[in-house]
Amino acid sequence: MNLDPLLLFLQTLLLLLLAPLVSGVIKNWKAKLQNRRGPRPWQVYFDIAKFLRKDMVISEHASWVFCFAPYVVFLTSLLTGLMVPMVSLPAPLSLFGGVLAVVGLLALGRFFLALSGLDPASAFGGMGSSREMTISAIAEPALMLAIFTVAITAGSTDLSQIAQSTQSATLKLLNPAHVLAFAAFFIVLLAETGRIPVDNPATHLELTMIHEAMLLEYSGRYLALMEWGASIKQLVLMTLLLNVFFPVGLAGPQASAAALGVSLIAYLAKLLALSAVVVVVETTNAKLRLFRVPDLLSTAFVLATLALLSSFLFH
């Protein structure tokens, strides 16, 4: 079995360190775009460290599920990160699971997140879980369909395989099927990472928050794990989008150190570009009402279906 421990270690590290930075950067740029000074990009590191040091307050109603959830959320998102190719092909753990496993693991994390929201008997948590599960449920088919479109062309569910096949024919990037799928996946990404127009990561206004509502009762290191896990999940999804749908500059198997460096730079560039897009979208759009969100996601679904149809036509 081709498990490269070094690669594994490096990618884990990358994930852990890069994730907070990305969300920091996005926060920062957003502030800039809104003519605020905003927190420094690396502020998120300090937040996490602070959370880790702080004492914990646990609700008297909460059961062991409440204490179990943060680990699941954190570890699942970390593990999915290892199944997605970041700087080199194949991803360290591509053998252990492809896109289906990634989606499944993220769902597992979400499952426990939602449970932990319900556990402390607070109405906010319940509301958060309910909305989270609802939105993810209607986001799921669009996500799957988008991935199917690329997976079918690659004839595999293995992310690295898909990336390779996409790489092998670069003009496929202009294939309408591909573009449509890309768009669909981007919308899903916004929903899954709790971004405007679906959710507002910055708010604690009870009627609008989704993700934050579930975390209300968390404090101290559990909160740290949750936040960190969330940012890792966001990074993973972005990476998925970048390296699977747009694998430009991605280093192939057994690449030299230099090649790896190049691909790392390319990856970071793409990442920043994507973050920029996200920032623009977030600032130029207002948050949708909850019952408008399905319309957005069904748009994504339709896009994915179109992608499928066109790929059917172009075969």
Added chain:
Amino acid sequence: MLLLTSILVVPVLAGLLCLVVRPPRVMAALGVLAFSTTLGLGIVLVRQVLVRGVVTEWREFLSADALSAWMVLLISVVSLATSLYAGRYFRRDVAAGAITAGRVREFHVLTPLFGAGMFLVVLANNLGVMWAAVEGTALSSVLLVALYNRRNSLEAAWKYIILGSLGLALALMGTVFVYAAACKNNPQSLPSFNWSYLMSVAGKLDPHLLKLAFVFVFIGYGTKAGLAPMHTWLPDAHSEAPSPTSAMLSGVSLKIALYALLRFHILTTACLDDGFSRSFLLGFGLFSMFLATPFILIQRNLKRMLAYSSLEHIGLICVGFALNSPVTIFGALLHMGYHALTKPVLFFAAGNIHQTFHSLEFRVIGPGVVKVLPVTVLLMGLAALAAIGLPPFGLFLSEMTIISGGLEAQQTAVSVLIVVALLASFCGILQQLTRILLGERKPGDHTGDARRMDGVPAMAMLLGGLLFFSVWLPAPLLELLHQAAGIIGGKP
């Protein structure tokens, strides 16, 4: 020894004795004795028939082939169960003042005569005598139907006798025509009116006349056998008669009329040798099955529902005969037997329920009978499951046999129709019985004197027999049935 004669004489003697003996227990015992004797004789008869093919007495005045032997068995079993059940039943009625001792005597006198009449029907070789015997059964049973001198029972009896004897008059007309055909055949002498003789000359009979005859006979005996649309007396009589009588009417009397019809059917088929009579049986059989189901679905009265289910079973049996493949005929005969073992149990149970709740209306009986009469409900439930054709009971087997035989004979449509009709009645009976048998009693209902063990011996006997014969048909019985099927199918 005069086997057939003694089968006829024993019940008659028992009936006449009941005129003189006083205590009701003795009368009941006499009935049981008589019919257990005939049952024994019937078994002997079966063995002789298997050996000799046809048993005859008094210069072929009486004769028994496989078919009649089979019917003899059915009559004896059902009558035996009835007289087993009747004793306690009427004791309780007398105690409750529902009926006078004199009427009870009437029952004990008439029931054996009723039985004897049916024996004569199946044993008589002469078609005219057969007609007379059928009329005799009708007359004896009508008095039994009217036994409770209530308004409803009188009404039922009146409809029964009017429709019945009118039908029988038509049947007589038909019989006369058949005889006329025989005479036309040899204008000199007075020909014998024996079925066996007619069969031997069947080929030479005037087909037109026979067709005409069969129309009349069909309407006539069809009325007595309760084929729709001549069935209208059936639910009334079966529901208003005392439960033992209902059991006999539903259990055998219908089948006896059907037997008489079959004799002519065989004759006609042998003469015309086309599907003329068969098409009658098929059409009216299916019609009966389908007419019965809606009445079951929305029935409000327990015994009427049972009566309609009998109607449906008779229809099924007719269809079985009409499909006329050895398999279906065999299945139909089998169905006769299993039905004869099943239906009386249901009527006995209905009798117990009637005596406990003083009504047969579903809404009066209400849910939760099981809490009051557990044993009765258990036996009734089993019998009901058998009646709606669930394994391991034999009716499932016979129904499957008929249906598959029909498909084998490429009669797919008919088989499908049968399945549909059975399905509908299944739903009806299941729903109705679940409604009353299961559940909790409503508070403050008068379940006065519940006697848990009433009539259990009779019911247990029949159910035991049913289960036994459902898993094991002894070789002689199978042989008998195959011979009977051969007789009906026209291939000896």
Added chain:
Amino acid sequence: MAALMLVVQLLMIAQRMLLTNIRLFAIQSFFLAAIAAVVAYHHNASHVYVVAVLTLIGKVIFLPWLLTRLVNRIQIHEEIEPLFSPPTSMLICGGLTLLGYVVARPFTSLERLGNNTLAIALTLLLTGFFLMINRRKALTQVLALLTVENGVMLAAVALTTYGMPLVVELGIFFDVLVAVMVLGILVYRIRENFASMDTSKLNQLKG
């Protein structure tokens, strides 16, 4: 002579009074007996004489006497209100007669005493049947039933060379007697229970 039976039958349908009906029935049965006698004389078949005599005793003397007695016993002389008005029923009977002839046509060959007795027998049967439908009183229904029987017997005498075998004749005869007695008993009980003989009151059993 058979035609006369038919005439009587039609008279019965037109007639409304109960006792008169009984007498008419007696007359009809007398004609039947006569026909039987003629047949017997014609083929000098002894046992058909028996039939004639039995009919004479039973249907001409005994049954009418029994029914009359019953009528007097339960005190009903009131009018019979039929289902159809007399003209209509007459028309219907005409139709039935026609049908009888149509049905009987193929069999004229086997008629012993000519002038299509079979047709008349059939017509008697059908009109008797109609009479039964048409009348509501229990007793008239009994009468109608008996006329049907007459039709059958006529056929029996007319169609077959020497009538039916004696056993059968006897059996039938006694069955008819018993039937009438049973019917009488029932009529009596009904009268007791319903204080009426109107069978249209017998409609409690539905569904």
Added chain:
Amino acid sequence: MNAFSSTLLTFSLWAYVAGMVGALLFQRAEKLANGMGFGFAAAGGVFGVFSCGAALVNGTASAGQSIDLFPSLIPFVRFSLHADALGCFFGLIVSLVGVALSIYSLGYARGYFGRKNVGVLGALFNLLLLATTLVFLADNVFFFLMAWEIMALTAYCLVSFEHEFEETRNAGVLYFVMSHIGTACIILGFLLLFQTSGSYGFDSFHALGDKMPSGRRNAVFLLFLFGFGTKAGMVPLHIWLPAAHPVAPSNVSAMMSGVLIKTGIYGLTRVFFDFMGTPPSWWGVTVLTIGTISAVLGVLFALMEHDLKRLLAYHSIENIGIILMGLGAAMMFLHSGHPVLASLALIAGLYHTINHAVFKALLFLGAGAVLHATHTRNMEEMGGLAKRMRWTALFFLVGAVAISALPPLNGFVSEWLTYQSLLQGFGTTTSLIRLMFPLSGAMLALTGALAAACFVKAFGITFLAQPRSDHARHAHEAPFTMLLGQGILTAACVFLGLFPTVFLKLFDPLTQQLIGQQLSQQLTAVNGLVLSGVVAQGGTVSTLGITLMLLCLLPVPLVLWVLFARTSRTRIAPTWDCGLRELTPQMEYTATGFSKPLRMIFKALFRPRREVQREYDFSPYFATTLRFESHVEELFQTHIYRPLKWLVLRTSRRLRALQAGSIQAYLIYMFVTLLALLLFAL
């Protein structure tokens, strides 16, 4: 089947018989009857597991000839068994679940002591196990139908075991009627086959479909789809299922949802893959479509339930749908001539069958334990049970994760296989039909996500947060036997989840028999650690690997504790209550509230109706009493079944006029018939 297996098989059958008889004999002595009944049932189950398991492992399943159970004494019926691979596989399911259920029932039935006749319960339970096993092994149409009907009958008796409640009685009747309608179709289907083969033995039906005229073939297909589909509870024939499963005693509900509806799947597999030969394409399409619809609608209706057992019942419909997707895909592949993919899809379907049997039984047992403790099925009255019933909560959570198809448990594995086959299916044909594969894949994804949502609700509302009623507040942990029963199934879930590559070997004889392929080699990579798609580079997954990696990554947070959180302490404090005095159960999120967003989104489907009655003194905003009621309508009930029933009954009432009691009318019927026949005769 070698001697060992067949001996064990007979043992297990006799054990069931013994349990039945014993329980009936000693019904007066409840404890003894209980022990006898369920003890023997458990023994029989164990024998069954070993027998079928062994037969599948050493691949001797298909080899054996059919053996006569006992000589037949009535015409047409042969009581012959043939434990082929398919039969053994399903036999394995019923025995495995049977063991757990019997052990559980030992404790559960105590709840009936003094109230109901436990002896009868035990006897019926054994009879049910017996009949179900025979259904899977029968080798003759009549015998199969007998076992089938007895099974249905026993299930009816068990459903209406607590017949004191009218709801139960009606549910029982509904179940039995629907089941019987299905049976009628099955009978006709078999007889049509018989019309062609001229024999009642299953062996004579093998690949018969190819010899049939296409019209009759399609008729047979539809009849069987309808008949077995009714038993399996596929949409739209499912209405009996959510009615009947909840009202039965929980161990029976588990049996029905876990095993009984699988008899329908067995029938479909047997008929479509053994009897019907190569199917035309529209069969597969139909089955796949029905499967997809059942899956989505099933889970959507489940989401709207707050009766715990009804919710689980609806999930059975969903999972049947997923299984049917597998079967349908397999049929499409058979049509397009891809045996390997066909066997992959078939394996996916059957793997999901056993998975669903295990986790659904587990969940129903959990629900039973909850019912046992709180005496209510209404989730709105539960809550906080995770603290009071620790083990039950844990087991239920495992079941919930499994049924939501989340890695690393078994639900995920079978759905992964389904996804794989659907994905590869796209390439098998060039017609527009191939679009169905990814689309139904997307629907499967939707189903999975909704299921997850539904079980967050089920587990969260039932076991987490504050108790919502005194029942819940005073709940207690279930007795040991009940926990043991759940434990066994939990273990099975974990095993089937983590070691699919081991279990897949059991499918080899099965696919060999039905399609002539053996896939376990292709499906496993890296010496059994990894489950891989059948085509090269088709994608791999390893639930075991995932689990191990999760454990390997666990140090990361732990290290962080050591680095940062050495000094931090943990306090237990009340939940933040927005400054109110305290947080009462009324303020918690309810099950109804939880599913509100989805109810709104799928308005068109649910047609939700709400009634709010408010009584107030001076202002509607300060209501003294408030009554809120919200329904969703089951559109098949309201649009198909009720009108149908109404029509039938009305027609019957109309016909009732025929028997109006007037003798004149009756005479006229006769007269008219006579005239008609006279005219007809001439």
